[in-house]
Amino acid sequence: MDASQDQFAIRVRDLVVGFGRQTVLDHLSLDVRRGEILGLVGASGGGKSVLMRTIIGLIPRQGGTIEVMGQPTGGHGRGAATTWGILFQQGALFSSLTVRQNVQFPLRENLVLSQELMDEIAIAKLEMVGLRAQDADKYPAELSGGMTKRVALARALALDPPILFLDEPTSGLDPIAAGDFDALITTLQKTLGLTVFMVTHDLASLTTVCDRVAALADGKIVAIGPMRELLQSEHPWVRAYFHGKRSQMLQHEMR
Amino acid sequence: MNHEPLLLATPSGDVLNLRPEGPWTAANVVTLETLSRSVGADVDRSRVVTLDMSGVSALDTLGAWVLEKLSRRAATSGRSAEFVGVADHFSGLLDEVRQVNRHTPAPTAAPNPVLARLGDLGKSTADAREDITIFLQMLGALFMAVIGVLRRPRSLRLTSLVYQLYRIGWQAIPIVALITFLIGAIIAQQGFFHFRRFGAESYTVDMVGILVLRELGVLIVAIMVAGRSGSAYTAELGSMKMREEIDALSTMGLDPVEVLILPRVAALVIALPILTFLGSIAALYGGGLVAQFYGDMGPAIYIARLHEAISVTHFEVGILKAPFMALVIGIVACSEGLRVKGSAESLGRQTTTSVVKSIFLVIVLDGLFAIFFASIGM
Numbered sequence: 001m002d003a004s005q006d007q008f009a010i011r012v013r014d015l016v017v018g019f020g021r022q023t024v025l026d027h028l029s030l031d032v033r034r035g036e037i038l039g040l041v042g043a044s045g046g047g048k049s050v051l052m053r054t055i056i057g058l059i060p061r062q063g064g065t066i067e068v069m070g071q072p073t074g075g076h077g078r079g080a081a082t083t084w085g086i087l088f089q090q091g092a093l094f095s096s097l098t099v100r101q102n103v104q105f106p107l108r109e110n111l112v113l114s115q116e117l118m119d120e121i122a123i124a125k126l127e128m129v130g131l132r133a134q135d136a137d138k139y140p141a142e143l144s145g146g147m148t149k150r151v152a153l154a155r156a157l158a159l160d161p162p163i164l165f166l167d168e169p170t171s172g173l174d175p176i177a178a179g180d181f182d183a184l185i186t187t188l189q190k191t192l193g194l195t196v197f198m199v200t201h202d203l204a205s206l207t208t209v210c211d212r213v214a215a216l217a218d219g220k221i222v223a224i225g226p227m228r229e230l231l232q233s234e235h236p237w238v239r240a241y242f243h244g245k246r247s248q249m250l251q252h253e254m255r
Numbered sequence: 256m257n258h259e260p261l262l263l264a265t266p267s268g269d270v271l272n273l274r275p276e277g278p279w280t281a282a283n284v285v286t287l288e289t290l291s292r293s294v295g296a297d298v299d300r301s302r303v304v305t306l307d308m309s310g311v312s313a314l315d316t317l318g319a320w321v322l323e324k325l326s327r328r329a330a331t332s333g334r335s336a337e338f339v340g341v342a343d344h345f346s347g348l349l350d351e352v353r354q355v356n357r358h359t360p361a362p363t364a365a366p367n368p369v370l371a372r373l374g375d376l377g378k379s380t381a382d383a384r385e386d387i388t389i390f391l392q393m394l395g396a397l398f399m400a401v402i403g404v405l406r407r408p409r410s411l412r413l414t415s416l417v418y419q420l421y422r423i424g425w426q427a428i429p430i431v432a433l434i435t436f437l438i439g440a441i442i443a444q445q446g447f448f449h450f451r452r453f454g455a456e457s458y459t460v461d462m463v464g465i466l467v468l469r470e471l472g473v474l475i476v477a478i479m480v481a482g483r484s485g486s487a488y489t490a491e492l493g494s495m496k497m498r499e500e501i502d503a504l505s506t507m508g509l510d511p512v513e514v515l516i517l518p519r520v521a522a523l524v525i526a527l528p529i530l531t532f533l534g535s536i537a538a539l540y541g542g543g544l545v546a547q548f549y550g551d552m553g554p555a556i557y558i559a560r561l562h563e564a565i566s567v568t569h570f571e572v573g574i575l576k577a578p579f580m581a582l583v584i585g586i587v588a589c590s591e592g593l594r595v596k597g598s599a600e601s602l603g604r605q606t607t608t609s610v611v612k613s614i615f616l617v618i619v620l621d622g623l624f625a626i627f628f629a630s631i632g633m
Contacts, residue, residue: 082282095598113284117321120356124320127355141597159281160315191347192316 009195015064026219037196042216084163085156091148093140100136125154146177262290271301276310279318304329309340415518423484424526432537439538443545461564463542472535477580481613485588489609492592520585527581587613
């Protein structure tokens with residue numbers, strides 16, 4: 001194993017993705033370091049989710065290479081759950097299974113283990129994401145938005161994957177719940193040594209949680225670095241994003 | 256470098272030294288479970304257990320939990336257990352795991368089976384009452400919507416009505432005609448086959464005519480429509496309910512019954528008699544073809560016999576039932592659709608319920624009509 005492989009969890013090179021005649025990602029390159037929390041910002045409909053879905057293999061790419069943990073990706077075969085966990089925007093919990101069964105699902109499909117241990121692991125994961133054992137027998141339809149996200153996070157982490165993808169984790173949460181969720185992600189990232197790839201619009205999350213922030217505009221990564229550096233960026237879109245009225249207000253408050 | 260996890264147990268007197276080695280991760284879960292079970296007896300015997308973590312090369316939540324479980328087992332009834340030699344990057348995870356699974360909720364006691372049965376019986380009785388209430392509520396709401404439309408004819412959703420008629424009437428014609436054609440042909444074939452033995456072949460035509468016009472035509476068509484259109488109604492309204500579209504309508508001051516349900520039920524009430532008529536003709540035609548090719552009875556004789564055997568009354572009895580069956584199917588389908596809750600599973604369950612219930616009610620209704628028509632001499 002050479003050093004560069006060890007250093008990066010995800011390496012994207014010259015990625016081209018398009019639908020029909022429209023090119024969404026145009027020779028995009030991005031490196032995600034191991035053990036960091038990377039936030040990805042971009043305009044709505046600008047390809048943030050497309051980038052994430054391409055990395056996890058849900059959208060076919062037209063060109064370029066993607067390496068995850070040093071391995072080139074090709075589709076999502078069995079065992080993908082051991083490489084990465086994904087928190088979808090709406091949670092994507094299986095509605096016919098209870099919370100407990102949802103968390104156990106990746107365990108059941110990928111490992112051979114006793115029901116007793118599986119129950120204990122499921123409860124352990126639920127408690128780690130801040131839920132109580134009493135919630136385990138509820139169905140997804142009975143959960144609030146914040147709880148749904150937590151259960152989805154517990155499911156994403158069921159197999160202790162080294163990489164965690166989060167698609168707008170704090171959208172639809174109230175500021176208190178969003179703050180708690182941010183704290184939770186930081187804690188889990190520290191304890192489990194995760195690499196976190198986070199698509200978000202939440203400026204507070206970007207400032208407090210992310211080690212680095214990448215800005216996606218015109219199908220390319222136009223700026224990447226710690227939040228402080230991005231605020232200095234001269235790129236017009238990045239300036240508009242971080243120095244618009246809303247952002248200015250927030251940053252002012254935080255100072 | 257170790258690729259298989261190990262667990263070395265060195266007992267010395269009351270003290271047991273456990274030394275896990277290698278990768279204690281989910282990938283090796285089978286080995287981990289066996290290892291932890293194998294030292295179980297030793298752990299129970301010892302007063303002090305130390306877990307020497309210095310040999311562990313990789314650790315995840317699952318591995319940490321298996322070790323934590325061992326240490327908890329060792330630390331019961333005044334005995335003690337401790338982790339030693341924990342590497343820095345594992346300590347956070349071990350601390351985290353130490354917090355979990357502390358408060359297992361008390362398992363709910365299994366209820367008395369007899370009482371559970373009785374409870375189920377009571378619950379389904381109460382549900383049946385609720386079903387009737389919901390049916391009557393929907394009937395009432397539809398009635399009010401009809402009155403509203405009669406007062407202000409412009410409030411009728413004509414576009415929606417025509418579209419529904421096209422979907423559940425026009426598009427259903429081929430399949431309904433095919434099925435009833437086959438049914439008519441089968442009845443005629445059976446009639447010729449069995450009546451031939453005592454020379455009563457010509458009565459086959461009476462049987463086909465009366466059976467098809469009075470009972471089978473309308474019943475088959477109603478069952479087909481319940482399966483084809485009733486289920487579609489339930490699924491449509493159910494997914495609208497799930498996506499809060501119906502709530503959105505209500506908050507805009509519109510009555511969902513008037514906007515969504517009235518056009519659908521009205522389309523059914525209009526379409527079912529027409530489909531019944533077409534279906535009956537197809538069945539009689541099927542019977543006629545069998546008469547010609549299997550019963551050696553030419554079309555002229557078949558039609559002449561049919562003339563003698565059936566009267567307008569038989570036709571009326573069949574066709575009069577159709578709108579009532581349509582109403583039952585429509586009400587059941589729409590009210591089941593509105594009972595859908597948030598989950599995809601509930602949508603499926605409600606759709607099944609809708610089809611089963613409406614077919615059941617259609618047959619019950621047909622029986623009631625048979626008694627009714629018999630007693631008024633039709």
